[in-house]
Amino acid sequence: MSVPAPQGNHPALRVALVCSFGMSTSLLQESLERAARAHSLDMVVEAVGTAEVRQHPESYDAILLGPQVRYARQSLARLGKPLAVIDPFVYATANGEAALRMLLALMPAPVSAPSEHGNAPGGRPSGTPSSRGGGQRRSPRATE
Amino acid sequence: MTRRERVFRLLQKGKTGPGSPAWTASQVASALGISRCNASRELNALYHQGRVNKIPGKPVRFYARSVEQPPPPGDPGTPAPATEPAGPDPGRLPPLPGLRRPGPPAGAALPESAGPESVFGELVGARGSLRPAVRQAQAAVLYPPHGLATLLLGPTGVGKSLFAQIMYRYAVASGRLRPGAPFVAFNCADYAHNPQLLLSQLFGAARGSYTGAQADRAGLVEKADGGVLFLDEIHRLPSEGQEMFFPLLDEGHFRRLGETGAERHASVLLIGATTQDPAAALLETFRRRIPITIHLPGLAERPLVERAELIQLFLDREGRRMGKTVTVTPLAWQLLLSYECQGNVGQLRSDIQMACADAFLEYRSGGRAGILVDVAHLPERVRRGGAPHPGGWGSPPAQGDGGRAGSATPPKSATPAGRRACRGSRRQEPAAALGKNGKGLGKGGRKPGSSRVxxxxxxxxxxxxxxxxxxxxxxxxxxxxxxxxxxxxxxxxxxxxxxxxxxxxxxxxxxxxxxxxxxxxxxxxxxxxxxxxxxxxxxxxxxxxxxxxxxxxxxxxxxxPAPAPVPGPPAVVTRPAAALSDIVAALAASLRRCLRRVDADQAVAEGFAVIQQWERETGQRCDPDTAVGVVMHLCCAAERARGGEPWPDVPMDLQRMEAEFPRAWQATARALAAFERRLGVRLPELEAGFLLQALLQRDLSAEFHSERSV
Incomplete structure (x- = not known):
């Protein structure tokens, strides 16, 4: 599932779109990928269940939860990835554009100090809980 | 009533007052006693629903869209026009300089009947840059016994004809003219090549007064008796024609051409209009008989906030005409706000019409969902920008500039409207600089010191x-x-x-x-x-x-460094929380598109029935967000089960779930069974495990797992 990165040597952003058994996220998956393409953003979206994310957290850079798996938010937050529950209206309308904005707002806040991964070839945000603090803080208000 | 409806009602209420007040989020917040953040959220949601319009700037202001404009389909009903007669508290909410509305909102009381003052209130800028002009016009109309002859000065397209019509309506509304009094408009340029014909049109002619005058004929002066005679391009009136007006203006007497008998009588309020310097174009003796000279400022002399209102007004008007909501991209908006509009308001209007027509074409050809005016739709001259704004961005309405054309006093920014206008336009400076597009820089620079960019x-x-x-x-x-x-x-x-x-x-x-x-x-x-x-x-x-x-x-x-702009509210990242009914409607709509084997509406209804049954049996509540997700999931699951598709193999300790939460488990299983029965599907038992966790809001798989690993 790798897509050639169109810009520089930044790898694609891998997003887990989580619902129960990957049942209802496929609609949003398509529209989210379409929205990313429209923004020239190299992004791979996988519709998965909670179990898969838990088993292979290293495969994802960010996690979006369907509103019905809201209950798994806390346990998945321990994986230290940027994570949010999708607004139910966005989910119901499979609005990829809105979901993308939400996702972008989750991504790590700017760091003032030179970041350790900045110069690493193909450097990927490290994804430790501390560096993801911003991501957790930004959980969408609407779903609180 | 939901919070959003309360906000909408508040904005709508303002529409029954004179002018059209626009509200900032803070004003809405304090009026309704809600937080500014929530007010802003609802306002933006209403904007996205097409129910309110925005006036860009800092702060952004909102006003209710005209009620004759239907909400977009799928909108859960527009509330009836507010019946509360009270406008917003004027002390707390300064209304904008009057926004001209083409007609009274349907169903609302005619605001015009409130008094003659409201006639001028329709003009954009009546309380801003046009305020001195309005005052002069009111004085001219009300002056006893029949008002004073008036000369309207201003470059082409500033709206002199409209202004004359409004003066006439004001004269009727104030009782100075009887209802149904004539308003006769005549463009002196039409017959400028034939002075004889022009004068006979105006004053009438006796039979045989000139070749071809075969019968006695009344002129426009007679037709305007008891009303207003509006002479556009009055500088094209030849000298002898001007002289013929002297007895009319002095005594109310005139003669038809070629007539020698008794003088005729007419009571006419003369309003002339010209783009020329009257000192050069009109006889001094004629000018002396026209006591009021009103200067109407060009677009460049008016504050930016009024231009923004005009743009919005014209866009709304086109929107109504097309029966669609018209939106404008930010760059196109900036260009409209800043291009050099030689033809003033008239040209602005026609340029906007052209842009809307072009955008409409694209809409018709299936390009997009609504009508969006983008840079590409703008006429060439708008895209090119033009020379820098002569008054300078953010300048108050040109002080002293009005002197060149006549006696009108330029607006004082000491008026509240003027102050607001200045504030409004100054805030827009940097953005306006974008709109300039720099393309006019070659054509002569700014007046020194006139620009505050x-x-x-x-x-x-x-x-x-x-x-x-x-x-x-x-x-x-x-x-x-x-x-x-x-x-x-x-x-x-x-x-x-x-x-x-x-x-x-x-x-x-x-x-x-x-x-x-x-x-x-x-x-x-x-x-x-x-x-x-x-x-x-x-x-x-x-x-x-x-x-x-x-x-x-x-x-x-x-x-x-510019003074730090006041940072706006943090952008709302997610859509403002929608009403559950909106969500359910949206949910059914998307599912209708993707479900083939089950009926989407039925499945959605049965899905919510599952949750209701579970809530009844357990006495616990399921939060609405989860409910929406669960229903969507159940619908997709039903579709998949109908198609006989396999379920993923997910480890889940169902027995332990049942053992630890027997009551909730039973309720879940029963509700799910009812769902299966009604839709005629069989779902794997795993579904009960998922549903229990969602409804209890507990990640039991993780809890059980972590216990084991500890």
Whole structure:
């Protein structure tokens, strides 16, 4: 599932779109990928269940939860990835554009100090809980 | 009533007052006793629903869309027009300078019946730049016994004819003229090549007074008896014609051409209009008999906020005509706000009509869902921008400039409206600089000292090529992240959405007026000298760090850092929480599109029935967000089960769930069984496990797992 990165040597952003058994996220998956393409953003979206994310957290850079798996938010937050529950209206309308904005707002806040991964070839945000603090803080208000 | 409806009602209520007040989020918040954040959220939601309009600026202001404009389909019903007669408290909410509305809102009491003052209230700027003109006009009309002859001065397209009509309506409304009194308009240029014919049109002719005059004929002066005679382009009236008006203006007497008998009598309020200097174009003896001279300012002399209102007014009018909501991209808005509009309001209106017609064509050809006016739709002259705004951005209504044309006093910014206007336009400076597009820079510079635009204001551009509004989203994102820093440095974030062929020239022009710190976007701009950061780099690379570095490096900011703009509210990242009924409707609509084997509406209804049954049996509540997700899941699951598709194999300790939560488990199983029965499907038992966790809001799989690993 790798897509050639169109810009520089930044790898694609891998997003887990989580619902129960990957049942209802496929609609949003398509529209989210379409929205990313429209923004020239190299992004791979996988519709998965909670179990898969838990088993292979290293495969994802960010996690979006369907509103019905809201209950798994806390346990998945321990994986230290940027994570949010999708607004139910966005989910119901499979609005990829809105979901993308939400996702972008989750991504790590700017760091003032030179970041350790900045110069690493193909450097990927490290994804430790501390560096993801911003991501957790930004959980969408609407779903609180 | 939901909070959103309360906000909408509040805005609607304002529509029954004179003018059309626009509200800021703070005003709405204090009026309704809700937080500003919530007010802002609801206002934006209403804007997206097409029920309110926005007046850009800081702060953004909102007003209810005219009720004759239907809400977009699928909108859960527009409330009936507010019946409360009270307008907003004038002490707390200064209404905008009057916004001209083409007609009274349907179902509302006619505001015009409130009094003659409201007649002028329809004019954009009646309480702003047109205030002195309005006052003079009122004085001219009311002066006993029949009003005073008036000369309207101003460049082409400022609305002299409209102004004359409004003077007439005011005369009727104030009782100075009887209802149904004549309003006779005549353009002196029409017969300028034939003075004889022109004069006979005006004054009538006796039989045989000139070749072809075969019968006695009344002129327009007689037809206007007891009313208003409006002479447009009065400078085309020949000298003898001007002289013929003397007895009419002095004594109310006149004669038809070729008539020698008794003088005829007519009581006529004469209103003349000209674009020329009256001293050069009219006899001094004629001018002396026209005591009131009213100067109507050109668009360039008027505050930017009035231009914004005019643009919105014309867009709304086109929208009503097409029966659609018209939106404008930020760049197109900036261009409309800033291009040199030689033909003034009249040209602004026709340019907007042309743009809307073009956008409508694209809409008709299936290009998009609503009517969106983008740069590409604007007429060439709008896109080119034009020379710098003569009055300077943010200048108060030109003080003293009015003197050249006549006796009208230019508006004083001491009036509340004037102060607001200044404030409104000053805030828009940096953005306006964008609209200038720099293309007019070759054509003569600004008047020294007339412009308050800081030289080369610092800006960060967010760029996209599509018309999908990525640029605006990027702008919001950047502002949200770097807001305080940007404000401190006085750097504006400006969204630029362009067609590919426009990018090079437009950006090059922008660089002449703006100091562009960086371009953030989805495509690299053809500007090697400007740092470019891709969206991708921001998301997965070190784009933010690079951007911060660019902002921090000396010399990137403006020479004189602009006063820090007041940072707006943080952009609402997610859609404001929608009403559950909206969500259910949306849910059914999307499912109808993708479900083949089950009926979407039935499945949605049965899905919610599952939750209700569970709530009844357990006495616990399920939060609405989860409910929406669960229903969507159940519908998709039913579709999949109907098709006989396999379920993924997910480890789940169902027995333990049942053992630990027997009551909730039973309720879940029963509700699910009912769902299966009604839709005629069989779902795997795993579904009960999922449903229990969702309804209990507990990640039991994780809990059980962590216990085991401990």
């Amino acid at each position: 800081p030289p080369r204001a610092a800006a960060l551009l967010t760029l996209c090529l599509s018309r999908e509004g990525s640029a605006v989203q990027l702008q919001q994102w950047v502002e949200e992240r770097l807001g305080p820093q940007l404000a401190r440095l006085g750097v504006q974030v400006i969204p630029v959405s362009l067609l590919e062929e426009e990018v090079g020239s437009t950006l090059a022009a922008l660089l002449r007026t703006l100091k562009v710190v960086a371009v953030v976007g989805t495509v690299p701009p053809p500007l090697p000298e400007v740092p470019y950061i891709s969206l991708h780099e921001l998301v997965v690379g070190d784009g933010w760090r690079r951007l911060e570095g660019l902002l921090a490096s000396p010399g990137t900011t403006a020479v004189n």
